Amino acid sequence: MAKTNDIAAAGAAADVPETMRGAVLYGPDDIRVVERPVPAPGPGEVLVRVAMCGTCGTDLKILGGHFPQTPPFGEYIPGHEWTGTVAALGENVDEFQVGDKVCIEAHAGCGSCDNCLVGRYTACLNYANPSKGHRATGMTMNGGFAEYAVHNAKALYRMPDSVSFEDAVLITTAGTGLYGLDVAGGYVAGQSVVVFGPGPVGLMTVQLCKQMAARQVILVGTRPSRLEVGKRLGADHVINARETDVAEEVLRLTEGEGADLSIEASGGTDCPQQAIEGTKRGGKILLVAFYPGQVTLDLSAAIRKDITMYTSRGEGGNNVKRAVAMASEGKLRGAELVTHRFPLEDITEAFRVVRERDGDPMKVVLIP
Template sequence: MTIPTREQEPSYSVPESMRAAVLFGPQDMRVVDKPVPEPGFGEVLVKVAMCGTCGTDLKIYDGHFPQTPPYGEFTPGHEWTGTVVALGESVDEFALGDRVCIEAHHGCGRCDNCLVGKYTACLNYGKREKGHRATGMTTNGGFAEYVVHHVSSLYKLPDNVSHKDAVLITTAGTGLYGLDAAGGYIAGQDVAVFGPGPVGLMTVEACEQLGANQVILVGTRESRLQVGRKLGADHTVNVRERDPVEAILELTGGAGVDLAIECSGASNAPQQCVEVTKRGGKILVVAFYKEPVTLDLSAVVRSDITLYTTRGEGGNNVKRAVSLAAQGRLHGEGLVTHEYPLEDITEAFRVMREREGDPLKIVLVP
């Protein structure tokens, strides 16, 4: 189909069909031909440049993620970036040819949570008939050549921000949303970040750029900790070599950190956060866990610690991440360690699961 354009805009010839990864059952992902979706009211069609992978994709691939569309129809992928090639009715915020990054979540816009800006906690989560969308989770996503997205969850990329940067900008939005919810103002404070995965590393860089006094990164892999030091971590603690609680207390003169951020998903990490947070401090949890965790809640109360949790990249924080990237304060491209063509998606998932070659961020290119 040929898309009509407005004056002085480029034109794009969009095919009728595309290649897309479709989940046919647990661990049964196939790249097949699908019709190219057409943007509806308030939506745009994006030609995907690349789509990142994360642990949530493995849960979806294994069949352990709730509210996904039916097998044989659903295309995952929620960390994608690309170029606008068609505009739905009413869309004038973007032009054809704009390079964009995304928020994965688009709330229904009608529930109490959405009305106060908590759209990643939409009360109509998964209900397409109510208007909710979570790309690659409850609706078709970016492991495809083309994808439709709502205009309110798109951000134009500045010229100096690459597509590889953009894949990590969505990730950075997760950490920034958590910081926002926990008070936002961390200048002069001591911060500990548990887990040097993509979310943890982008959060380290954000904390450094936002003026934290010292940023302490805790992890198990030296290669990840080394990346963290390059991104602004003042100190790193390898838990295979030293007890993180002991190390953090030493680095803070026994007082503990003002803010502990749990990004690892390790079952013992929440309790470690409790033990390294100073009286009156804060704990922020953005990780997901394979099983219930145990922590000393009485110690949290006795120390008057405030516990925060956030899901995803809400609060318009991807917009903030785009601005920081444009200013040269966030750098995502260096975290992309592996790149595969879309046709090799199952191999990419295998490498991610088995950690072959120590992948940090794997991207798929249609």
């Protein structure tokens, strides 16, 4: 099909059709693959031909209609973990060329608020305000469950050929782990680190801590298959929380001191308390997970132990760029976490697999 005039006028472009297939959310648990016009990139934006888009727990909340500040039903295309190839350039974009392989940061802050100016753009003070320049792909604007997606050039990264699309779909996830480590001080060399949750964020964070020369990385989870993946990716020890008292085992592995840093990436409501019990006096706890409800924990115990607690949201602080650099050097393995692939037309089945954990999915991706 011929290119649209809007896309042709936007700048350099590959052969781009007028319409595309996109998965539109029409209501809670009602997502349909339909024909939509291919969006044209505006100034500072890039049109990307999506190669694949990952799914995660946040997408389940979005699918169920329980995520704030999303576009209206009937217009909204979710998907915030995607990668692909540059198809067209908007005005003033000279950082990329048509044909470049790229991965993304989900968040593009306004660039002018106090938080954005210090790299905390996942906490942009103009969040969900497009008139101020904020964008969060697949969350506050249309995302990657489609053949094409528009993205801000400042939140886009060129990938070398050595990084596959399967690797790249986990780059944002690695950026989440790196940002959390950055917020918590950045250095884990020579330290004992506990990671709660052998999901994609936890497993990418295990790799990051090993590459940053942690003395030992201890992975805590409940599913033996996930813990085995963690071993393969570098965890020095694994703890099955259904079989062992987590805090006692962490203390045993750290010669009675506890972990220098505990990273909670599971979203399990009992894990923050386990982290307090297993962290050394004067140590740190980093919380990167989201929880299904309120969490009860003994804050007095954390205060008595002089534990510093940090939170971080998403992939801020330019850490996706760092994750791309690490993946380019072969120091991050994302493709091994991609366990299920579905064509875009089967998106309902893909989300059923994610929700029901059918076949022990790790990272389920949709391919347009």
